[in-house]
Amino acid sequence: MQLTTDHWQYLHNPPVATGILKQHAADFRVTEELGYTLTGEGEHIFVEIEKTNLNTAFVAEALARFCQLPLRQVTYAGRKDKYAVTRQWFGIHVPGKSDYPWQEFALEGAAVLQTKRHNKKLRTGQLKGNLFEITLREVSNPDAVISKLEQAAITGVPNYYGSQRFGIQRIQENGEINRGGNLVMAERMLNGEVIKNRNKRSMALSALRSWLFNEMLSERIEQKRLFTILPGDVINLTGSNSIFVADDDVAALSSRLARQDLSTTIPLWGKGETGSTGQANQLEMALAADYAPVKTFLAGQKLTMERRAAIIWPQQLECHQQGDTLIVRFFLPSGCFATTVLRECLNTTELA
Structure with missing residues (x-):
């Protein structure tokens, strides 16, 4: 079974404009926003x-x-992202230790900006989101890209996992895609190979699970049901991990979706039930029917069935044009990919 990625549906017509992404590391800046105040102790x-x-x-x-x-x-x-300038938080568990001489921390390419005590562990996904500042160069039609970005901020985009999850890079200026190493490892696992390196195995499992999510999301878009709330759909409240199941009266929920208050969701496959019921569950079972080997493998890897929002809206959008260069800023919730937003707006050649 070959895990391909180039067939996933666009929400609207595929973009025509082109541009260069990550010509320099500083062309892709990311700043974490924790969304809560550190206690200082x-x-x-x-x-x-x-x-x-x-x-x-x-x-x-x-x-x-x-x-x-x-x-x-x-x-x-x-x-x-590795090929970028990013600001992020690390949590270090040191009970009883006063502090460290952070001015002596020496790692080429890294600098300590600030430190502060907190009374809770920093856990995976425990942040509000990320602020992106992206410089796109040699953009063929800046006005078209800006228009699509503005449309994305209003209507949203499919919450695909980005190419970074699969190890995919556009390595040639003609945009030809090199298949991602993480997906290749996932294929080998599906074929029975044991990957002993714990980190590589974890990355391959994550890529496989994300690939199935993207497949099911693409199928729902193809059926023009991304924005259609069905009775029994699992709904996510925007900007939170809160979910609930839609009842038969979906009109009010549909109005809230139009206001960006909530989103439909897609399963992140694992052991257990999907959480959807009735008509929505029938749809999801039909979408997942062709992926029995992947579902069975993921369910056997001690992964619990979870849900992920199907739609995201880039927030705080700013676009600045300088000739054929575009500087774009926007905020996304935790776990969402800026390259997913860009995918709907232009075809990028990644030079990093």
Whole structure:
């Protein structure tokens, strides 16, 4: 079974405009927003770091070495792009320890911006979201791209997992896609190969689960049901992890969806029930029917069935044009991909 990615549906017509993404690391900036105030006391030191051309796990390992702690005592809310300039928080569990000489932390491409104590552990997904500042160069039709971005802020875009999850990069200027290493590893696992490296195995599992989510999301778009709330649909309240099941009176919910208050969802496959009922469950079972080997494998990997919003709306959108260069800023909730928003607006060639 080959796990391909180039057939996923667009919400509207595929974009025609082209542009270059990540010509320089500073062309892709990400800043985490925790969404809560640190207490200033407690067993955990939160460290905000700006990193350039470094992956999150590598920085976490460097922090563990500097603090002389096991790696499990260094946590983060989520992985950030390697080929970028990103600001993110790391949590370090050090009960009883006063502090560290952070001015002595030396890692090329990384700098400590601030530190503060907190009384709770920094867990995966525990942040409000990310603010993106993206520079697109050699844009063929800036006005068309701006128009599509403005449309995305109003109507939303499919909440696909981005290419980073699959290890895919556009490595040639003609836009030809190189298949992602994480998906190749996932295929090998499906075929019975045992991947012993824990980190690689985790990345392959994540890629496989995300691929199935994208497949089912694409199918729902193709059926023109992304914005249609069915009785029994699992609904997500925008900007939160709260979900509930829609009853038979979907008119009020549909109005709230139009106001960006809530979204339909798609299963993140694992062990257990999808949570949907009735008509919505019938639709999801039909969408998932062709993926029996993937579903069975994921359910056997100690993954619990979860849900993910099917629609996202870029917030705080700003677009600034300088000739054929566009500087775009917007905010997305935790776990959402800026490249997913860009995908609806232009075809990018990634040079990083």
